[in-house]
Amino acid sequence: MQKLLAANWKMYKTREQAESWARSMIQALPPQGLSGRSVLVFPPATAIAAVAQVFSGHPSLSVGGQNFYPGTEGAFTGEISVEMLRDAGAQWVLAGHSERRHIMGEADALVAQKVLFALEHGLRVMLCIGETLEEREAGKLTEVLERQLGAVFSAAGKLDAASLAGRFAVAYEPVWAIGTGKVAGTAEVAEAHAVVRRLLESFAGESRIPVLYGGSVKPANAGAIVHLDNVDGLLVGGASLDPQSFLQIVSA
Ligand code: PGA
DSSP: OOEEEEEEOOSOOOHHHHHHHHHHHHHHSOTTOOSSEEEEEEOOGGGHHHHHHHHTTOTTEEEEESOOOSSSSSSOTTOOOHHHHHHHTOOEEEESOHHHHHTSOOOHHHHHHHHHHHHHTTOEEEEEEOOOHHHHHTTOHHHHHHHHHHHHHHHHSSOOHHHHTTTEEEEEOOGGGSSSSOOOOHHHHHHHHHHHHHHHHHHHSOSOSOEEEESSOOHHHHHHHHTSTTOOEEEESGGGSSHHHHHHHHTO
């Protein structure tokens, strides 16, 4: 399976900064595309169109939205719709990122609703899941991942391998490793990814849904993680902001 290298910029970068980052990427990557790898960037909503325009037509580069509201249109002040994201050039969207779960208070049921809404309305979805330090220390890794994935698959009823092919990815991001500099060791990543893989097989009957790792990925540790069994790519926050650092991760 192709490795997917995703950059989550969170609330960073103006349009100009985003465009300049996107140009660095275009200059560094072969115009015919990368072999065995693809790059996906989640800019802030205001910069999606600028990045999509620079990336346009490049076979290895795509753009996604970090967030949206699960409704077609209406009186939802401050929110952005799937159609608006698509109109700006997004092909993907994130759902269930730990910052949205823990800072914005998004519960499993809302995350599930968002995943289904985006899939039904033609966007690809990267669902983020992961345990807090407290949950890990209490031995609840499998329980938490099962609950977070189960919320999506039980709400869907009919999400199976065929309907998800090429349209759905999971990012395992232990909350204690996000933005903390504390990276999970390769044994911890391998163990958690095996759990996610097993759960996906039982929920969707599918073994080839890409499962990415995220949480303090840096150029120095990207290679060791991305080549592990059951790791199909990386979701990178802080270390994706500088194009040179992200390019090192892309080629790790
Ligand atoms: P980080 O963020 O790489 O800065 O830890 C990862 C993420 O939040 O997706």
